[in-house]
Amino acid sequence: MLLKYFSKNKGVKMNNCIIETKALTKKFNSLIAVNNVSIKVNKGEIFGILGPNGAGKTTLISMLITMKKPSSGEAVVDGFDIRKNPDDVRKSIGIVFQDPSLDEELTAFENLEMHAALYGITKKEREKRIKEVIHVVELDERLTDLVKTYSGGMRRRLEIARGLIHRPKILFLDEPTLGLDPQTRKRIWDYIRKLKKENNTTIILTTHYMDEADSLCDRIAIIDHGNIIILDNNENLKNSIGGDVISIKIAEPKKLREKIENAQLKWIKGMEEYNDELKIRVEMGERRIPKIIEIAKNNNWEIESVNLHKPTLDDVFFHYTGKDIREENGSVKDLIRIRRKAWGKGR
Ligand SMILES: Nc1ncnc2c1ncn2[C@@H]1O[C@H](COP(=O)(O)OP(=O)(O)OP(=O)(O)O)[C@@H](O)[C@H]1O
Ligand SMILES: [Mg+2]
Known part of the structure; x- marks a missing residue:
């Protein structure tokens, strides 16, 4: 609230x-x-x-x-x-x-x-x-x-x-x-x-x-x-979550999150996981990626992809709701509406 x-x-x-x-x-x-x-x-x-x-x-x-x-x-x-x-x-x-x-x-x-x-x-x-x-x-x-x-x-x-x-x-x-x-x-x-x-x-x-x-x-x-x-x-929204975002695609994001938490790394500002993705907010992201990869490697977990970026509105939404807006929008209702509109049959 x-x-x-x-x-x-x-x-x-x-x-x-x-x-x-x-x-x-x-x-x-x-x-x-x-x-x-x-x-x-x-x-x-x-x-x-x-x-x-x-x-x-x-x-x-x-x-x-x-x-x-x-x-x-x-x-x-x-x-x-x-x-x-x-x-x-x-x-x-x-x-x-x-x-x-x-x-x-x-x-x-x-x-x-x-x-x-x-x-x-x-x-x-x-x-x-x-x-x-x-x-x-x-x-x-x-x-x-x-x-x-x-x-x-x-x-x-x-x-x-x-x-x-x-x-x-x-x-x-x-x-x-x-x-x-x-x-x-x-x-x-x-x-x-x-x-x-x-x-x-x-x-x-x-x-x-x-x-x-x-x-x-x-x-x-x-x-x-x-x-x-x-x-x-927009700027304040993005700054409000702070730092860089490292997005890791991995089969078990929850487990990776636990291992990272256990490592008590001072530069971790926050983490959120959703489906097969773990988002880690850090300072100086480019320097932190090797350590994250090392933790996954030590546990024999294969990382599918790593992406480093400044916070986007997607990240802001994710941060405050724990959900991905893109996933939320994949409803049948939406697709029908888009088609009707695109084909000009909407009414
Ligand atoms: N006339 C209505 N009777 C009952 N429920 C309704 C009515 N209009 C909207 N709702 C419900 O209120 C909620 C908000 O609907 P609303 O249309 O405002 O959402 P929206 O953010 O505009 O969504 P979309 O992106 O699909 O347009 C939904 O759960 C919807 O089903
Ligand atoms: Mg609407």
């Missing part, structure tokens, strides 16, 4: 907070999907919510965008209480949902036009803004094509354009690049950076891609089983 409050609001500047939650909680019968989440988000920051499948990312933002009522706790978005002033909250935000929500029997123009009309934007202004947002995502040439003729990546870009049409102060992106190819993912990252830089848009982004969070986000909240495990900027 203590970890939950560790460095929770580090990095929040006074009077610059655009979202604040206090003990926000959502229960589905006995399941606590979001548990006592208290966070603050700065104006103009890219704030990442990183966690495996089922961690509570979508549920957390569903409450902030007023689509789900909290079971308890509070949240203020752009100065408006999500319970008391949901209509005002909605005017301040743009949303790109995790699951596709475009009408594929309409053209891109018609999708954008319909959305803009819902926000009460005048016809003349609508045309201007459609041109503007379609240009941001570089789909000008395809504006009058039916969405069903779009690729998965193009649909995602169009959804981002749609989320921008009413010029929201805050843009919520739920898994914006799920299932997209690396090139399209990078392009979407570029649009997100552009929005921050040129419009000072605050962006709340959920993801279970470590590289996405690492590359884009000013601060990252790591969430697991509905709890915020830790929240900070």
